[in-house]
Amino acid sequence: MPQTPPTARTDATLDPDDWNEFRVLAHRMVDDSLEFLRTLPDRPAWTPLPADVRAALASERVPHEPQGEAPVYEEFLARVLPWSNGSRSPQFFGWVQGNGTPLGMMADMLASGMNAHMAGFNDAPRVVEERVIGWLAELMGFPATSGGLLMSGGTMANYLGLAVARHAKAGYDVRTHGALGGPRLTVYASTEIHSWAHKCLELLGLGHASLRRVAVDDDFRIDVAALRATIAADRAAGLRPICIIGTAGTVNSGATDDLGALADLAADEDLWFHVDGAFGALARLSPTLAPVVHGMERADSLAFDLHKWGFLPFEIACVLVRDAEAQRAAFSLTPSYLRDEGRGVIAGGLTFADRGPELTRGFKALKAWMSFKAHGVDAIGAVIEQNVMQARAFAERIAQVPSVEISAPVALNIAVWRWVPRGFSDAQCDALNRELLLRIQESGLAVPSGSMVKGRYVIRTCITNHRTRWQDLERFADGIAPLAQAIEAEMRAGS
Numbered sequence: 001m002p003q004t005p006p007t008a009r010t011d012a013t014l015d016p017d018d019w020n021e022f023r024v025l026a027h028r029m030v031d032d033s034l035e036f037l038r039t040l041p042d043r044p045a046w047t048p049l050p051a052d053v054r055a056a057l058a059s060e061r062v063p064h065e066p067q068g069e070a071p072v073y074e075e076f077l078a079r080v081l082p083w084s085n086g087s088r089s090p091q092f093f094g095w096v097q098g099n100g101t102p103l104g105m106m107a108d109m110l111a112s113g114m115n116a117h118m119a120g121f122n123d124a125p126r127v128v129e130e131r132v133i134g135w136l137a138e139l140m141g142f143p144a145t146s147g148g149l150l151m152s153g154g155t156m157a158n159y160l161g162l163a164v165a166r167h168a169k170a171g172y173d174v175r176t177h178g179a180l181g182g183p184r185l186t187v188y189a190s191t192e193i194h195s196w197a198h199k200c201l202e203l204l205g206l207g208h209a210s211l212r213r214v215a216v217d218d219d220f221r222i223d224v225a226a227l228r229a230t231i232a233a234d235r236a237a238g239l240r241p242i243c244i245i246g247t248a249g250t251v252n253s254g255a256t257d258d259l260g261a262l263a264d265l266a267a268d269e270d271l272w273f274h275v276d277g278a279f280g281a282l283a284r285l286s287p288t289l290a291p292v293v294h295g296m297e298r299a300d301s302l303a304f305d306l307h308k309w310g311f312l313p314f315e316i317a318c319v320l321v322r323d324a325e326a327q328r329a330a331f332s333l334t335p336s337y338l339r340d341e342g343r344g345v346i347a348g349g350l351t352f353a354d355r356g357p358e359l360t361r362g363f364k365a366l367k368a369w370m371s372f373k374a375h376g377v378d379a380i381g382a383v384i385e386q387n388v389m390q391a392r393a394f395a396e397r398i399a400q401v402p403s404v405e406i407s408a409p410v411a412l413n414i415a416v417w418r419w420v421p422r423g424f425s426d427a428q429c430d431a432l433n434r435e436l437l438l439r440i441q442e443s444g445l446a447v448p449s450g451s452m453v454k455g456r457y458v459i460r461t462c463i464t465n466h467r468t469r470w471q472d473l474e475r476f477a478d479g480i481a482p483l484a485q486a487i488e489a490e491m492r493a494g495s
């Protein structure tokens with residue numbers, strides 16, 4: 001179809017030609033999505049992307065000509081929708097990922113429809129985000145005057161906390177001089193710290209050599225005496241310590257550092273205290289679990305995800321900063337074209353742009369606002385508590401299976417375990433468990449992930465899943481032995 005060359009009067013637009021026709025298609029999109037979610041328990045946890053589908057997706061050229069909404073939607077149904085990593089499934093226990101909720105999905109659609117620009121404007125979405133941050137501050141035990149920001153994920157939320165710490169504690173103007181204005185700035189965390197810290201220190205210009213990793217005890221919690229000694233040694237060597245990072249819920253085993261002791265030490269040493277509570281912070285929503293993360297409320301900054309144990313669809317995370325002014329001091333910058341005129345659309349200034357690096361941001365707050373109100377925050381806390389009970393019961397159940405060894409205490413919602421046959425060396429066990437993990441995933445039985453604990457390969461069952469029922473975990477537990485025994489037999493025959 002040859003296109004009319006544009007003129008001032010061609011009135012081209014990307015809105016639908018026929019709104020009624022589009023409405024029918026849009027309703028189908030919602031119905032199909034909800035039906036898919038409803039039938040998740042009947043589907044395998046994961047199905048590898050078929051080679052022909054991959055090839056079709058990967059080879060398509062730039063679509064210059066219109067294909068029409070309906071055909072593109074049909075292609076989505078056939079080639080995209082079924083082939084995710086499985087995080088929607090009740091049998092998904094890999095890494096730390098949430099499942100999303102139907103209400104969260106709809107809220108994302110509504111937010112997208114509003115197309116709110118979340119630099120902060122004089123509008124309702126701004127007040128909604130401010131309220132969500134205020135609720136989260138209260139839930140996490142932070143003062144009502146705290147600053148904060150919704151971010152895309154835990155990595156970025158942690159990054160923001162560290163950026164504020166760097167500005168507050170460098171001892172010179174880092175916004176002007178970067179990391180070149182004085183001695184090397186150092187940051188402290190345990191060896192169990194998530195990989196975000198390494199990347200973020202690189203991004204902050206400090207270099208990952210500034211991340212001092214301190215040993216952990218048998219429960220995978222930071223050794224506070226060793227931490228104190230490392231800080232003293234660094235000071236003696238002319239470095240400038242700025243921040244202690246505690247973890248509430250480590251990614252490997254779910255352990256939580258002694259956050260009260262870290263808060264005390266940070267106060268003694270005049271250091272910023274940041275907590276990575278990516279998923280663990282949410283334990284505070286359950287009155288039973290809250291003591292596990294006690295001390296977290298004393299942090300200067302706290303980062304946590306809402307797309308993991310808050311169960312909202314990707315992406316949404318939050319950083320809270322106790323001293324709102326410290327956060328603004330690290331980021332605010334108002335060019336003349338964004339000046340607050342005191343009235344009109346921009347009245348009140350670009351509050352969110354002044355709290356972080358991003359200018360244009362999406363209306364992530366809406367899914368949190370709607371979900372908290374619709375479900376009630378206590379219901380989210382109850383599912384979190386259920387996940388912890390499930391992880392403990394699952395570990396007890398598989399510990400009964402001969403050859404299964406539990407590799408770390410179940411501190412929260414993560415059971416790490418391995419299949420250890422009689423007479424196998426450590427290296428053979430590692431190889432067996434690597435293969436076992438892949439067969440569990442490829443068979444569609446479940447999606448756990450792998451990791452290393454104390455130098456040995458383990459299988460991690462991490463439950464941040466509001467869809468998992470006990471029967472799903474029983475099915476998984478029952479399915480392990482046949483797969484493991486088959487690998488064991490193959491290895492014995494081969495050696």
Ligand SMILES: *Cc1c(COP(=O)(O)O)cnc(C)c1O
Nearest residue numbers: 096153154155194250251278305
């Ligand atoms: C997942 C996770 C992160 C990173 O969060 P993203 O949302 O994936 O960016 C950081 N720390 C811990 C402990 C995590 O589990």
